[in-house]
Amino acid sequence: MEKLELLAPAGNLEKLKVAALYGADAVYCGGFSFGLREGADNFSYQDLKDGAEFLHERGKQLYVTVNMIPHNEDLKGLPEYLHQLEEIGVDALIISDPGVLKIIRDEDIDLSLHLSTQANAVNYASVAFWHDLGMERIILARELSKDEIKEIRKKTDVSLEMFIHGAMCISYSGRCLLSNYFVNRDANRGQCAHSCRWKYHLVEEERPGEYYPVFEDKNGTHIMNSKDLCLIEHIPEVINTGVDSLKIEGRMKGMHYVSCVVSTYRKAIDSYYEDPENYEFKQKWLDDLRKVSHRGYTKGFFLHPPTEEDQNYESSAYKRTYDFMGVVRGFDSENNEALIEVRHKFFKGDVIEILKHDGEIKTETVDYIINEEGKEVADAPHPKEIIRVPVEGEYQKLEVVRREVRK
Ligand code: SF4
Structure with a gap:
């Protein structure tokens, strides 16, 4: 087949x-x-x-x-x-x-x-x-x-x-004029403002500023x-x-x-x-x-x-339970360290998941973080900085790192 x-x-x-x-x-x-x-x-x-x-x-x-x-x-x-x-x-x-x-x-x-x-x-x-x-x-x-x-x-x-x-x-x-109508951005020319995701109210023309809720539930309505x-x-x-x-x-x-x-x-x-x-x-x-x-x-x-x-009536916000933490830029096989470009703040002790190209998903614990100056630090807040973290597996360039959203 x-x-x-x-x-x-x-x-x-x-x-x-x-x-x-x-x-x-x-x-x-x-x-x-x-x-x-x-x-x-x-x-x-x-x-x-x-x-x-x-x-x-x-x-x-x-x-x-x-x-x-x-x-x-x-x-x-x-x-x-x-x-x-x-x-x-x-x-x-x-x-x-x-x-x-x-x-x-x-x-x-x-x-x-x-x-x-x-x-x-x-x-x-x-x-x-x-x-x-x-x-x-x-x-x-x-x-x-x-x-x-x-x-x-x-x-x-x-x-x-x-x-x-x-x-x-x-x-x-795509065949939609909502975005053109509300914000003059043409969805059919690549500028959609996703107006269908917005939260809508009803307004009577003689009473500007008085927003009558259109209830799906207590959150209002996201009818589209x-x-x-x-x-x-x-x-x-x-x-x-x-x-x-x-x-x-x-x-x-x-x-x-x-x-x-x-x-x-x-x-x-x-x-x-x-x-x-x-x-x-x-x-x-x-x-x-x-x-x-x-x-x-x-x-x-x-x-x-x-x-x-x-339909999602509750909110137009995305559900997000995991953060994209960074991307592997290299692997140091002598010290068993992954070189990760930071996209979201890392903390020492974080439990991260690394998505391998072959589909396997490995869990690692960040026991230490070494920053670009070679110093051990408690956290790595700077996007684009390359940090070193210890790992048990072997990783390749362009493998993606994520972590459960911190509560
Ligand atoms: S995403 Fe929403 S607003 Fe944009 S074209 Fe589609 S239906 Fe219209």
Whole structure:
């Protein structure tokens, strides 16, 4: 049985490497323009080149998003940009707008094309339409059930991709004007302010300043605040839909998210392919996914249309039980010390977890901390400082360190 692809997001070059090292088969990212995530660091020309090289050396793929819904002014510079992506040799462009497709054809750009979820393909006719126009892959809308995906699969040969994890929109993915309306930031041009997560009141026009609560419960209402998608409990059903690629959402997310989510799905997918008949879901996988910040988990539309259980009415804040502490920059095998770049304050005595690239998660106790000046210290508060801590295991560069949030 040929394994399907695990596709991970990357907001910058380092996260791209992390995604690949933790087991992604392919990575998608925004280039230096025309993607849909203005808030992500995004990639320079050189970053994209280095990223493509890093992935290709490992037999992996790089897809670049050009999926904004551009207005006239946004098209300036697009042909040049597309030629640069072609020169770099990215493996596919993710697009959604027919105008962008026309420019790609007019410019004779020889790159594989994937239809973005932003185009909201929810039926087999729409999939066939885009396939006929030359799309080599269709990224299905998130608003589809397992049975709908299976039916689409039966009726087309084109490569199909579906989302398995990450944030959901309350509208059809991305096609939403809430953010434009409230703060003049266009979600379809990469500037979404996530207005659907906000807490809403009712105001009568003659009584400005008088906010009438709209009660879901004592916390008010977050009527449009969807929980995050998580299909880790349904890997066999997901694989048996017949899709070719499983996508993790989150180009704005941090290194802990990328490492943990990629690694967890990698383990589940590999475990299924090793022995499909005797595959067993492991509760530990879900427990691990709960350690990255999230808004509660939902199965989206996969099993049935969402209900009130799939909304987070309490708060739009993330649930965060673990802190991203740092990233391994080196290993001193003589002294058994890991060199860790600090991202969150370390304390002597901390119990940390190090996520290894092969999926193992090791627990270590920080018995001492040596700072950059070679002095032993009780804590390490400075982000970016490289500290030495004693470890029992052996670690590699770009392995991620986390710790339970201190009470
Ligand atoms: S405001 Fe919410 S529903 Fe609208 S595009 Fe942004 S995340 Fe999606």
